[in-house]
Amino acid sequence: MIRIHVTYTGGTIGMVESPDGLVPGADLHGWLFRLLEQGSDLDPSKVSMSTLDPLIDSANADPTSWQAIIDDLWRFHDSADAFVVLHGTDTMAYTTSALTYALTGFGKPVVFTGSQHPLGRIESDATANVTGAFNAALSGQAEGVELFFGHHLFAGNRITKTSSWAFEGFESPVTGPVAQSGTPWHWNHFDRSGKGWLDPRPYGRHDVAVLNMVPGIDARRLEAMVTPRPEAVLIRAYGVGNIPDSEPGLTDVIQRVAGEGIPVVVCSQCQQAEVMLGRYQAGAGLAASGACSAFDMTFEAVYAKLVFLLSQGLGPERTTRWMGVSVAGEMNDLHE
Structure with a gap:
């Protein structure tokens, strides 16, 4: 039994x-x-x-x-x-x-x-x-x-x-x-395969700044939200990965953060979404900044994955790369 x-x-x-x-x-x-x-x-x-x-x-x-x-x-x-x-x-x-x-x-x-x-x-x-x-x-x-x-x-x-x-x-x-x-x-069995992770290090607390895009947010407020700099930034953007690109300096803040070697991940505020950076002009600045897409992951899965990768001590480059790889079936594997 x-x-x-x-x-x-x-x-x-x-x-x-x-x-x-x-x-x-x-x-x-x-x-x-x-x-x-x-x-x-x-x-x-x-x-x-x-x-x-x-x-x-x-x-x-x-x-x-x-x-x-x-x-x-x-x-x-x-x-x-x-x-x-x-x-x-x-x-x-x-x-x-x-x-x-x-x-x-x-x-x-x-x-x-x-x-x-x-x-x-x-x-x-x-x-x-x-x-x-x-x-x-x-x-x-x-x-x-x-x-x-x-x-x-x-x-x-x-x-x-x-x-x-x-x-x-x-x-x-x-x-x-x-x-x-x-x-x-x-x-309703569906494909949940992923690369897996051999001998993961224990979870620890990490400083991930979650930035929610809202109408009227400006560059000064965004800069204040990432000062001092966190270990990683998770942006909850509109739709397929859009932000207010006509707001002066907003994209510049994100480009500065990414340029300092801090992983920047973009997910959607929509429950059903697939983030496609640059699909619209309003998302082109994020794509150019080096931010990576959360694809079709839920917000909870993206946040937990960021903390998991930071806990593995990978460094910014590898953390960003692994955000686009399915570890445990958290995302559509067509993006790998």
Whole structure:
């Protein structure tokens, strides 16, 4: 029988009311094993569970939190066949993306889930999501790092959170879901191949400046946002990679930053997009500056990939080059 290990990191699923709002504190271990004993064919003795310390609201997650989960998964790698991670929804798409890059050599399925409501509430989606994650882990069809939420299974680096309240709180705008639960489940396998990464270094915190283009932004404000200089710049541009090219000096700021050897990556504010720098005149300045395209990656996947590459100590040139190469199926491989 398949053995499953569960890693509990915190998040809404195990929160309780406090004078300051919801905080971690529910008996998730007891709830989970009662659920398995009462309504599952899975032998509870084949399920192990670890709880990270401290439990956190996922709004407090950072790259060291990602690494703590990675370390826990490797700790139980040889004693389990599949893994379920219980995580808060706010930053789950960042965490799942980050883990896809770091775990290309893990060789066993890792399924994330969480809930919009705490498990103690009658209207909670916790039971449906957790049992769905277990079913995905037991299916024999899950691969790599995935997320089950709201009756859908998604590739971990192809998702974005689209709702703070709906039970179907995540979407995969470019590829669609890997599967939809039902009787039977409907699977939609698609190519998720990548180059992989041998023996990745641990995640660390890195200074990535995220710049959001908005109507009326000027060069003075943009310069202030990249002063002092960060380790990398991620620009959320319009459409296929456009910025206000008629705004005096705006493109000059980006060209100066790139000229100083700082990786500049351009993604789109659109959920469904393929960045094509220079397709319009408004994006030609970015293309000329040496900025690189995020192609069809989600914002969460791009950010996590930048932090991953910076954590590998590659240097600006190699970091920029690897942004255009699929490591774990995060982008359309036609661009490699």
